[in-house]
Amino acid sequence: MKKTHELIEQLDAIFHPESVAIIGLPRGFKAGKLFLMALLDLKYAGRIYPVHPKAKEIDGLKAYQSITEIPGTVDLAIILVPHHQVLPIVKACAAKGVKGAVLFTAGYKETGTEEGRRLEEALVHVAQSSGMRLFGPNCMGLYVPESGISFFPGLSKKSGPVGFISHSGSLANILGRIAPQKGIYFSSAVSLGNECDISSADMLTYLGNDPKTGVIGAYLESIRNGPYFLEALKKASEKKPVILWKVGLNPEGQKAANSHTGALASQKHIWEAVVRQGGAVSVKGFDVLTDALMGFSLLGDNIGDRVAILSGPGGMAVAAAEACGDEGLKLAKLSDKTRLTLSGFVPQTGTSLSNPVDVGLTASLEMEIYIRAARALAADTGVDAVFVIGVGLDRKTNELYTESMIQTHQKSGKPFIIVNIPGFDSDLAQRFCQAGIPFFETTERAMSVYAMVRRYFVRRQKKAQETGR
């Protein structure tokens, strides 16, 4: 418990640094320059100290020949030097009282060589004896919009509920870039690389306890300490959803076993056990990960299973109903009053007034039909959520569609979920997400994520009741 508390305090200080040193910052436009550009881009308000063996100044900032020469304290050091130079610099950082160091440099354990392994061990030794925490090596480090620190220029300045852990820096960066389109904003994101010190389990502990983080996502390639990871996962999942995308689960590399149990125990099976016992949500692939982060960010923690579907295209209405059943959700039974209301404006032919409600092609021309139908469905007490699959004939109609659905969602207080019809304006799709309405590419993805979010909260509630007894 004391150890957990200490870890949280350490990480909190590193995630909110008052000063950052960039050691090995290049003078010209090289990859390392991105780390400075990222800080400037997010308007980092603390002191930035470039460290360079020769330069007096880089991009208008006074440069220092070594970390030792920097006059004030340094909270965070970003280390970009070649790997044979890293160890003395890490030692100097520790002596300076740096709280955390990001090791961008690669060429350690991941190379599989004895030398790489030994160098990495030496780094761990410095960290453990000094109390300075290390990220990486072979990582991009931290993105904390609230603090103005980032690992790449071009990421959002706005904070949000998602805490993200990644074994790939580039994947964290790509996710960060598309996130605002989906209404996903971060409390923090961290690229962990080889995890010589700070591990994914440490980050689960930190983010699980972080009041600003409401959802945790992770892209994982390997787990360093299984029992610690499972314990941290259990604790974090009790408080907030943890969405895990784990790679490396195919049977290749599985060794020959002596028993049935050994032969059947695939990495996939063991991982499924970890996910279930840890109370986590398992996803596979980038699209599903982003869908899930969007769903958990935007949908509430108390969503029901009675779904109403409102669609213009008949085939998509039927497909949505099918996906609803596949995901264990229910088609809401509409009240007589709702059906009577609908019959007042929905054309009589080529439509359906029972759920899924098919308003037909005319609705794309007369947007009022979509809007009034959405209001009627949202007003029905037997409906927990409204899925809308619609599109107008032109930009103007689509704008009206977007604003009206957002308004209906806000007035009713019920979750709305919008499904794309190809050709719909992408900026309006983003407008939905910004307004707290998840926008999905397909009806199957929409139903799947809605059901995923619901399952997590139902399960958590059930667990809380069991243990509360």
Place this chain on the structure above:
Amino acid sequence: MNIIEKAVSEKRTTLSEYESKQILSAYQIPITREFLVCDEKNLISAANKIGYPLVLKGCDAKIAHKTEKNLIRTNVINEKDAITAFNDIQARMLGSNAAVIVQEMIIGKRELVAGLIRDHQFGPCIMFGIGGIFTEIFNDVTFRIAPINRQDALEMMDEIRGKRILEAVRGMEAADREQLSNLLVRIGQIGVENEMIQEIDINPIIISKGRAVAVDAMIVLNSLKK
């Protein structure tokens, strides 16, 4: 534990069926009533204690596949058959004083599998699923990281595709889920308490009158440090 120490001292990495089941039994996992015999006199005495019908199996830690080696005789109904079966099995094994297990024959149509594997990352993991000769073909199994509690074990039973096999089907009694969950919890406990155990295989577990009994088992130990 003596059985494990003995095997290690003999530089063995597998325990025989008899040894494996002794360990299971020490953890209150229900096993078949059985005796290990090397001669006809002890065979008859064991048979009379257990009562017919019996199953006779050649027992040797080095022989993993008793069926393939034709070392199992089931439905042995009297003394004459027992002696024939005993001699026949011994003749197929190396040495005339080879050990044979004499065990009660469990009658039941439903076969389950349970086991343990020590994962290099997560430590001992418990397996549960559909057992019998088609275990690998159906691949209907689920895992948990040890230790587990009763609730985890009950969840495992609900996770396999063939979970309805545990219900009252075709005139058979429903499996005793509490007893089965206890069995799974115990397997995890064995894994947690015995670092030397690498794998446990209990296949089949037969459901007889609702109760689960371990009918065959094998324990694999960690390979000695190379």
